[in-house]
Amino acid sequence: MRSINRLVFVLMVLMLARPSAFAADTMSLDLVDTPPLINEHVSFEAEIVDLVLNSSGEVVQVVGSACERCDKKRYLPSRGLRLVRDGTDVLPEAIGGLSGSSATILINKATGMAEQVRFFAAKAGESHEN
Incomplete structure (x- = not known):
């Protein structure tokens, strides 16, 4: 039972950490490489x-x-x-x-x-x- 709890905990941490890291990379690319295209x-x-x-x-x-x-x-x-x-x-x-x-x-x-x-x-x- 303890190993299942650890597995669930590890999966939750990975799910929460991964989107924020991806968003930070995407944001930096958007700010540096591409001009804003909306409402021009x-x-x-x-x-x-x-x-x-x-x-x-x-x-x-x-x-x-x-x-x-x-x-x-x-x-x-x-x-x-x-x-x-x-x-x-x-x-x-x-x-x-x-x-x-x-x-x-x-x-x-x-x-x-x-x-x-x-x-x-x-x-x-x-x-x-x-």
């Missing part, structure tokens, strides 16, 4: 998105509003701004035709810049170029 971005669903272009056709500002009478929110584009429609990147020559469409704007919390604009799929009968 916030999204804004806009009924109307306008893309402000410069004379070269580059996006210099993303303007969105949740409704026609709502206040407009303005974002500077990040260097790697992606414009996506129907799951594919929009070609530069088609950017001008996107203004006025509905989209989700993905904003980097740290910089406040728009990193991606995902335009909703075209309605039936509507045509668009990607």
